[in-house]
Amino acid sequence: MTASRFAHALLGRGHSIKRIFFLDAGVGNGLATAVFPQDEVDRLQPWVALAQEHDVELVLCIASALKYGTLDETEARRHEKKAAPVHPAFTVSGLGQLVEAAATSDRLVTFGG
Amino acid sequence: MLDTAKSKRLLVIIRHSPYGSSLARASLDVALSAAAFDQPVSLLFSGDGVLQLMSGQQTESVGVKNMERLLASLPMYDIERVYVDAEAAARYRLDLSATPLPAKGLDHTAIGELLDNHDHVLGF
Numbered sequence: 610m611t612a613s614r615f616a617h618a619l620l621g622r623g624h625s626i627k628r629i630f631f632l633d634a635g636v637g638n639g640l641a642t643a644v645f646p647q648d649e650v651d652r653l654q655p656w657v658a659l660a661q662e663h664d665v666e667l668v669l670c671i672a673s674a675l676k677y678g679t680l681d682e683t684e685a686r687r688h689e690k691k692a693a694p695v696h697p698a699f700t701v702s703g704l705g706q707l708v709e710a711a712a713t714s715d716r717l718v719t720f721g722g
Numbered sequence: 723m724l725d726t727a728k729s730k731r732l733l734v735i736i737r738h739s740p741y742g743s744s745l746a747r748a749s750l751d752v753a754l755s756a757a758a759f760d761q762p763v764s765l766l767f768s769g770d771g772v773l774q775l776m777s778g779q780q781t782e783s784v785g786v787k788n789m790e791r792l793l794a795s796l797p798m799y800d801i802e803r804v805y806v807d808a809e810a811a812a813r814y815r816l817d818l819s820a821t822p823l824p825a826k827g828l829d830h831t832a833i834g835e836l837l838d839n840h841d842h843v844l845g846f
Contacts, residue, residue: 633748672751676744704755712730712761717842 612720613655628666630707636669636679641696660698667699730841732763736771740789749846757799764803772810775821793822
């Protein structure tokens with residue numbers, strides 16, 4: 610929640626965000642199958658809004674995604690798994706996406722860990 | 723391949739012990755990935771992360787990959803700027819002359835300078 614709120618706050622102040630990279634257990638943020646308790650806010654929707662309304666790239670680390678089972682359609686087919694629980698606003702790709710974003714952005718902010 | 727003119731000096735801070743969490747391995751994967759794209763990358767082992775630098779790690783009986791071997795291989799991938807928080811190393815009685823890869827001990831003043839000398843800091 611802290612990270613998605615920070616991202617929305619940045620955009621609200623006129624900054625731009627190239628990409629958000631989800632690593633390790635963070636890939637769970639991309640699960641379309643997550644169900645949130647009724648008295649808590651939806652934690653998926655703020656991410657989806659970043660992608661759909663502000664063209665922010667949401668990338669799940671592929672090594673982490675395979676390990677945690679957060680597969681998209683392509684990876685589910687490749688590994689012959691029945692479920693592809695990742696929301697279509699997210700893509701699954703390699704660590705090079707993090708490195709490339711770091712090299713071409715003037716700020717890099719990390720959360721969690 | 724990336725435009726090297728756009729290279730940013732990346733510092734990866736490693737705070738997790740080697741086998742207690744998957745973030746220990748993930749942080750090294752990020753460093754290796756940066757090196758693979760010819761980005762200058764430095765490592766700082768801090769807090770519980772200094773335990774990664776213990777020599778004589780044996781993991782066969784618990785069925786996980788040996789982090790010590792991975793660490794020892796980092797200089798082959800041009801990851802040679804490796805630092806360790808000297809205070810954390812002392813707390814864990816880490817022998818800095820017997821680490822899997824050479825690591826330079828830094829006091830808190832020197833760590834501050836290290837942070838100043840990098841464009842991006844990734845903390846794990």
